[in-house]
Amino acid sequence: VASTIAFILLLCLNISFLNGQSPPGKPEILKCRSPDKETFTCWWKPGTDGGLPTNYSLTYVREGDENTYECPDYKTSGPNSCFFSKKYTSIWKIYIITVNATNQMGTTASEPLYVDVTYIVEPEPPRNLSLEVKWPKDRKPYLLIRWSPPNITDLRSGWFTMEYEIRLKSEETDEWEIHFAGQQTQFKIFSLYPGQKYFVQTRCKPDHGYWSRWGQESAIDIPNDFTMKDTTVWIFVAVLSAVICLIMVWAVALKGYSMMTCIFPPVPGPKIKGFDTHLLEKGKSEELLSALGCQDFPPTSDCEDLLVEFLEVDDNEDEQLMPSHSKEYPGQGVKPTHLDPDSDSGHGSYDSHSLLSEKCEEPQAYPPTFHIPEIIEKPENPEENITPIQDPQSNIPYFHADVSKSSTWPLLPGQHMPRSPYHSIADVCKLAGAPVDAVASFLDKAGKNALKSSKAFETGKEEKVAKQEMESLHSKTKEETSWPLLQEKASFIYAKPLDYVEIHKVNKDGVLSLLPKQKENCDQVEKPRASETSKEYAKVSGVTDNNILVLVPESQVQNMALFEESAKKAPSPLEQNQSEKDLASFAGTSSNCRLQLGRLDYLDPTCFMHSFH
Amino acid sequence: MISVMNSQGSAQKAGTLLLLVVSNLLFCQNVHPLPICPSGDCKMSLQDMFDRLVMLSHYIHSLSSEIFIEFDQRYAQGRGFIAKAINGCHTSSLPTPEDKEQAQQIPPEVLLKLVISLLHAWNDPLYQLVTEVGGIHEAPDGMVSRAKEIEAQIKQLLEGIQKIIGQVHPGANENEIYSVWAQLPSLQAADEESRLFAFYNLLHCLRRDSHKVDNYLKILKCRIVYQNNC
Numbered sequence: 001v002a003s004t005i006a007f008i009l010l011l012c013l014n015i016s017f018l019n020g021q022s023p024p025g026k027p028e029i030l031k032c033r034s035p036d037k038e039t040f041t042c043w044w045k046p047g048t049d050g051g052l053p054t055n056y057s058l059t060y061v062r063e064g065d066e067n068t069y070e071c072p073d074y075k076t077s078g079p080n081s082c083f084f085s086k087k088y089t090s091i092w093k094i095y096i097i098t099v100n101a102t103n104q105m106g107t108t109a110s111e112p113l114y115v116d117v118t119y120i121v122e123p124e125p126p127r128n129l130s131l132e133v134k135w136p137k138d139r140k141p142y143l144l145i146r147w148s149p150p151n152i153t154d155l156r157s158g159w160f161t162m163e164y165e166i167r168l169k170s171e172e173t174d175e176w177e178i179h180f181a182g183q184q185t186q187f188k189i190f191s192l193y194p195g196q197k198y199f200v201q202t203r204c205k206p207d208h209g210y211w212s213r214w215g216q217e218s219a220i221d222i223p224n225d226f227t228m229k230d231t232t233v234w235i236f237v238a239v240l241s242a243v244i245c246l247i248m249v250w251a252v253a254l255k256g257y258s259m260m261t262c263i264f265p266p267v268p269g270p271k272i273k274g275f276d277t278h279l280l281e282k283g284k285s286e287e288l289l290s291a292l293g294c295q296d297f298p299p300t301s302d303c304e305d306l307l308v309e310f311l312e313v314d315d316n317e318d319e320q321l322m323p324s325h326s327k328e329y330p331g332q333g334v335k336p337t338h339l340d341p342d343s344d345s346g347h348g349s350y351d352s353h354s355l356l357s358e359k360c361e362e363p364q365a366y367p368p369t370f371h372i373p374e375i376i377e378k379p380e381n382p383e384e385n386i387t388p389i390q391d392p393q394s395n396i397p398y399f400h401a402d403v404s405k406s407s408t409w410p411l412l413p414g415q416h417m418p419r420s421p422y423h424s425i426a427d428v429c430k431l432a433g434a435p436v437d438a439v440a441s442f443l444d445k446a447g448k449n450a451l452k453s454s455k456a457f458e459t460g461k462e463e464k465v466a467k468q469e470m471e472s473l474h475s476k477t478k479e480e481t482s483w484p485l486l487q488e489k490a491s492f493i494y495a496k497p498l499d500y501v502e503i504h505k506v507n508k509d510g511v512l513s514l515l516p517k518q519k520e521n522c523d524q525v526e527k528p529r530a531s532e533t534s535k536e537y538a539k540v541s542g543v544t545d546n547n548i549l550v551l552v553p554e555s556q557v558q559n560m561a562l563f564e565e566s567a568k569k570a571p572s573p574l575e576q577n578q579s580e581k582d583l584a585s586f587a588g589t590s591s592n593c594r595l596q597l598g599r600l601d602y603l604d605p606t607c608f609m610h611s612f613h
Numbered sequence: 614m615i616s617v618m619n620s621q622g623s624a625q626k627a628g629t630l631l632l633l634v635v636s637n638l639l640f641c642q643n644v645h646p647l648p649i650c651p652s653g654d655c656k657m658s659l660q661d662m663f664d665r666l667v668m669l670s671h672y673i674h675s676l677s678s679e680i681f682i683e684f685d686q687r688y689a690q691g692r693g694f695i696a697k698a699i700n701g702c703h704t705s706s707l708p709t710p711e712d713k714e715q716a717q718q719i720p721p722e723v724l725l726k727l728v729i730s731l732l733h734a735w736n737d738p739l740y741q742l743v744t745e746v747g748g749i750h751e752a753p754d755g756m757v758s759r760a761k762e763i764e765a766q767i768k769q770l771l772e773g774i775q776k777i778i779g780q781v782h783p784g785a786n787e788n789e790i791y792s793v794w795a796q797l798p799s800l801q802a803a804d805e806e807s808r809l810f811a812f813y814n815l816l817h818c819l820r821r822d823s824h825k826v827d828n829y830l831k832i833l834k835c836r837i838v839y840q841n842n843c
Contacts, residue, residue, distance in 0.1 A: 038713055063699050090711045092821055094699050114695045118824050158835030158843050159713045159828070207831075208674060208824065 022050035023106030027099045029113045033122045036153045037160055037206070038086050040117050041077040044099040044110065052103040058082040063094040091117045121209035124150035126164060126185075126202045131220040133192075143168075143189040143220070147202050150212070161207040167214070171197040195224035662777055663834040669770045670827040676759045676766075677823040681816040683753055692806070694813045702818035703794045704734050709825060716832055722782035725774060726789065728829050731822050732771050734792045738815055739764045745800045748808060763819075770826075781837065 025047025034040035046056060058071035071082035082097075095117070099110040128148040135141045145166055153160045164181040170193060181187045181202075192198070200218050205211040689695075709727055710716040716724070743760045746752050799811035835843035 064705070086712070086714075092709075092711060092825055094695070096696075096699075116821070118821065154713065156835065156843050157713070157717060157841050158831040158833075158839075159716070161831055207671060207827070208678065 020051040021103075021105055022048075022052075024048065024050045024052075024054040024101035024103045024108045026108045027056060027101045027110040029097060029099055029110055032095075032097065032113065032115045032120050033210075034089070034117050034120050035123050035150070037091060037117065037121050038154070039084055039089050040115075040120060041081055041083045042071075042097055042113070042115075043077070043081045046080060047101055047108065049101075050103050050105050052105055054101050054103040056080065057100045057102065059098050059100065061096040062090065089117055093117075119208070121206045123153055123160075123162065123204055123206060123209070123212045125212040125215035126150060126204050127215070129200065129202055129215055129218045131198075131200055131218050133220065133222060140190065141192070143192055143198065143222070144186065145189065145200055145202070146186045147215070148185060149204065162204050163207065164202060164204045165211070166200060166202045168198050168200045171199070176201075192222050194222050197221050659777070659780065660838045662773060663830070663838050666770060666773045666777070666830050667827070667834055669766055669773065670823070670830050673763055673766050673770065674820070674823040674827045676763050677816070677820040680756055680759050681820045683755065684813060684816055687753065688749075688809050689813050692810070694810050695817075697810060698814045698817050701814045702821065703738075703796065704731060704792050704818065704822055706792050707731060707734070707790055710829075716829065717836075721833055721837060722778065724829050724833060725778050725781070728826050729771065729774055729778075730790045730792065731826055732767050732774075733789070734794065735767060735819065735822065738794045738796070738819070739767070741797055741800055742812070742815060746812070748801070749812065750805070763823075 027047050028045045030043040030045050032040055032042035042058065044056070044058070046054065058074075059068050060071070061068050069088075072085065072088050073083040074081065076083040093116065095113075095115045097113045097115060101108045101110075126147040126149055128146075130146045132144045132146075133141055134144050145168075147164070147166075149155055149162055153162060155162060161183070163183055164185065165178060166181055166187050167176040167178045168189065169176045179187060179189075198220050200220070201214045201216070203212045203214045707727060707730055709731070710719055710724075719727075739760060743757060743764070746757050746760070796811060796815065799807060800815070802808045802811060835841055
């Protein structure tokens with residue numbers, strides 16, 4: 001029986017297949033779209049119909065509602081579509097949509113589609129696209145594109161928000177130029193090629209949704225009236241300016257320097273009248289300085305002239321007679337053995353020899369800074385009582401010509417140095433009244449003592465000697481004073497006339513007090529003036545570099561007129577009144593011994609040292 | 614003499630006092646943080662405020678969409694999550710308008726209140742989303758950062774809306790509707806399928822609600838600022 005039934009069924013199926021009828025194939029829902037977020041449409045694709053007329057129906061279930069509803073409108077959107085009007089549309093809800101195909105043989109349902117209207121919004125393209133070429137004043141022309149949103153969307157209430165996009169291309173090109181326009185319904189194109197035809201299209205999209213399709217194409221011809229003349233003018237101007245620049249460069253290259261000097265004249269440098277810098281470079285200082293009106297600076301004579309010997313008369317342990325180191329003084333025996341010409345001994349000694357050599361090499365301005373106040377302030381031996389000189393700068397440095405050179409004597413060990421120059425002069429003064437031979441003897445003693453240890457120059461001993469001499473001096477006329485002539489360097493006294501010292505008094509101790517002669521007209525010739533009986537004048541003939549003052553009684557000047565050299569600075573040579581013989585010898589030797597340094601005469605003490613002896 | 618001096622002194626004192634008072638008044642005037650809005654005067658500032666709110670809500674929805682689409686493509690294909698997500702949002706209890714007509718019929722302040730409720734309803738779920746996303750196998754990097762960004766932007770949005778409510782409808786701070794989110798256990802479920810669906814559901818609802826907020830604010834802007842003439 002079962003096999004019979006199966007056979008009958010198969011027979012029936014074969015019969016129906018022979019007829020070509022079958023239930024419809026499964027339809028497929030293509031898509032659902034909403035153009036305005038208020039309605040939506042779904043489209044499906046039918047399957048095979050099975051050879052029989054097939055009906056399609058759409059059913060849906062909405063979120064929050066359990067009922068199944070059928071499509072309200074199959075017509076509006078065309079065949080195989082279902083249109084949901086506002087009434088049936090809710091957003092923010094999921095629709096489960098199913099399409100059923102039914103024919104005589106059966107019904108076939110499609111796969112359900114879960115759709116939320118919120119996310120299926122696709123608008124219509126914009127409408128009313130208009131193109132226009134605008135020509136504003138003083139600006140380049142541009143293309144103005146305008147359009148309208150699609151009809152059905154509600155933008156005014158804010159329910160729908162739209163964004164736009166345009167694209168254009170010229171007739172020749174194939175590629176579209178796309179511009180995003182935002183939410184505005186117009187757009188300006190500035191980069192246009194005149195004489196061409198342009199095509200423009202627009203499309204739109206909701207704030208969250210799909211782009212519409214491109215709207216209808218519009219075309220426009222751009223007039224060929226863009227001022228080509230402007231370009232030509234600018235090209236012409238550019239070429240002309242380039243030519244002018246080239247001409248200028250060429251002219252500058254040719255003229256070159258003269259033009260530069262014409263435009264930028266050279267700045268004159270500083271110049272001193274009469275001053276030739278080239279002379280300075282060459283080192284011809286005397287020419288240079290003569291131009292400046294500088295006399296005798298620096299001393300231009302041979303250096304060797306400066307290496308004069310002199311003796312320092314010392315009255316206490318602080319001082320001692322130190323012969324200078326000159327080359328004419330090879331071995332008088334007074335030369336201190338310990339002296340080191342080139343190095344600085346512990347006493348801060350200063351080597352006159354080295355100093356002289358320095359001076360000869362460098363014709364520099366001598367710093368005429370005489371530290372006489374310094375000397376003045378030094379505690380003095382009360383016996384000396386030599387009043388300080390008021391204006392050290394202007395006068396011939398009586399006592400301390402070369403303090404600036406740290407003129408300290410190279411002393412024998414144990415000697416106290418700083419006071420030496422001063423004291424030396426003081427000692428010289430002390431000897432003012434001493435007879436020549438006494439002086440000579442004193443000097444001799446001093447010289448001998450210098451060789452001995454420093455103890456030989458104890459204060460007491462010297463003073464004793466000095467006192468003796470002073471007394472003897474006192475007994476004689478002052479005018480008979482013989483002075484050891486001490487050479488000094490004229491270097492300090494350049495351009496300075498000789499000054500006069502007035503012997504203020506000689507006290508009982510035989511100390512000579514000297515005063516600067518105040519109103520002395522230094523330019524006067526050392527004409528011997530009639531000396532007043534009340535006063536004695538001594539003329540400073542010079543100061544050596546070892547700060548020994550050469551004093552000459554003025555009344556003796558007449559006798560020594562033969563030694564005078566010039567009106568201004570007549571050196572006062574040594575006068576020896578008492579011993580004419582010596583004087584004569586001196587005169588004889590003085591000519592040999594006289595050294596000339598500028599306008600000053602110098603007598604080498606060596607000469608009359610010999611004569612004294 | 615003394616009386617003259619006294620009168621001079623008192624005059625000086627009065628002058629100083631007056632100066633102090635006037636300067637205080639001037640200073641106090643500048644201390645005002647927000648301009649009080651007589652009708653019509655504040656339109657400009659309201660427009661700026663709404664523009665900013667709309668910008669924020671638009672941004673929040675964009676982020677939410679991106680998260681959801683990424684998650685959907687990665688984890689939810691072929692699993693039928695969407696069918697299970699129907700009626701799954703915790704904010705469905707809120708009486709929010711479901712179409713344009715309903716939205717236009719609701720008074721603005723009510724709509725603003727609804728927006729605030731919606732945003733408040735997402736504080737907790739967002740926090741949990743950021744916390745629990747580590748449980749997802751190979752979770753995409755963008756999800757966490759976007760979720761955090763959404764959190765921050767929602768905060769700003771709430772502040773802005775509160776300001777607008779203060780201007781549009783001052784004194785209306787009552788009857789806020791709360792909605793409770795109780796799906797944390799699902800996020801922490803042991804079963805990966807359940808966990809993934811929980812995330813899917815959460816992201817789906819976030820996307821929807823952020824769209825609602827965005828739409829409502831745009832409607833309100835056109836209605837309040839432009840008088841329905843956007």
